[in-house]
Amino acid sequence: MEDDKEIIEQVLQGNKEAYEQIILKYQGRVLSLIHKMLGYPQEKQDIVQEIFMKAYYHLPQYKPQHKFSSWLYRITANHCLDEIRRRKRTPYVGEMDFDVSDPATPETVYLEKEQKTILQQRMKSLERNYRVVLEMRYLQSLTYEEIGKSLGIPLSTVRTRIAHGKKKLRKIIQQSGKGGK
Numbered sequence: 001m002e003d004d005k006e007i008i009e010q011v012l013q014g015n016k017e018a019y020e021q022i023i024l025k026y027q028g029r030v031l032s033l034i035h036k037m038l039g040y041p042q043e044k045q046d047i048v049q050e051i052f053m054k055a056y057y058h059l060p061q062y063k064p065q066h067k068f069s070s071w072l073y074r075i076t077a078n079h080c081l082d083e084i085r086r087r088k089r090t091p092y093v094g095e096m097d098f099d100v101s102d103p104a105t106p107e108t109v110y111l112e113k114e115q116k117t118i119l120q121q122r123m124k125s126l127e128r129n130y131r132v133v134l135e136m137r138y139l140q141s142l143t144y145e146e147i148g149k150s151l152g153i154p155l156s157t158v159r160t161r162i163a164h165g166k167k168k169l170r171k172i173i174q175q176s177g178k179g180g181k
Helices: 004-012 016-038 044-057 068-087 106-124 128-139 144-151 155-176
Strands: none
Touching: 004 016, 004 068, 016 044, 016 068, 016 128, 044 068, 068 128, 068 144, 106 128, 106 155, 128 144, 128 155, 144 155
């Protein structure tokens, strides 16, 4: 697949079909971010389409010196935050697949999955600012820089929110009696 910047240049020169390559490359990641922030909305395909349409119409404002993926994730995150505001509800942290490459026993797999479920439930009680950055960092494996660009916040704010979010999450877990460090 061609480099993002080359594809974007083609789209900006009038080759609208080239945009399909961008959609195919990023639709899975965009959908994943939607799941993390909104849960499993019934209209998820509509939301994905809206995000790619928004990105398409704002493509002339994209600055090629930045990673396209970060720019697209910022559009996605902002769209999801708008949806959250519109719905006036707390985002659901959906159940994520748990990949165990070599499980020792079915019991181990069950216990690890239960721990992950408990952690996700505890994360729901965090304030949205902390929950979103923790999910982006630890569930999506984004760098601090990518999180900052996606949410439009300074790197120092990302660091602070992650540190405070971890501290608050640790306190919630300890208070619940489910232990862990």
